[in-house]
Amino acid sequence: MLTIRADLVEAMVSHARADHPDEACGIIAGPEGSDRPERFIAMVNAERSPTFYRFDSGEQLKVWRALDAADEAPIVIYHSHTATEAYPSRTDISYASEPDAHYVLVSTRDPETHELRSYRIVDGVVTEEPVTVVDQY
Numbered sequence: 001m002l003t004i005r006a007d008l009v010e011a012m013v014s015h016a017r018a019d020h021p022d023e024a025c026g027i028i029a030g031p032e033g034s035d036r037p038e039r040f041i042a043m044v045n046a047e048r049s050p051t052f053y054r055f056d057s058g059e060q061l062k063v064w065r066a067l068d069a070a071d072e073a074p075i076v077i078y079h080s081h082t083a084t085e086a087y088p089s090r091t092d093i094s095y096a097s098e099p100d101a102h103y104v105l106v107s108t109r110d111p112e113t114h115e116l117r118s119y120r121i122v123d124g125v126v127t128e129e130p131v132t133v134v135d136q137y
Helices: 006-019 057-069 090-095
Strands: 002-005 025-031 039-043 072-081 102-107 115-122 125-129 131-134
Touching (some): 006 115
Antiparallel strands (some): 102 115
């Protein structure tokens, strides 16, 4: 189960809306060994595409090094889908390389509302998990 603060959900949704019609992507970092997302990090979709996302390799290296230096880990890895439901594509599944992360998808296909869902993706197996949004931890 993913427990996440409302302000972090709003940050993901705002980023997804701002980058629409291209997919947005980023992470939410938290203390290493925890399951607590705390620090929102919007990243650049190097593909600048409405159907695919990829972290810029230079930016990803910099972010992951900063995480290591701060004893943090990527607790949430998020991206948006602009025209489809919030479910991982085959490409999303093949690129999922952090077995402990929550993979959050935000669908912005409806301009009035958003759909947010979270998954664990391990060895190509997708398991949806409940999301609990709280005001504070």
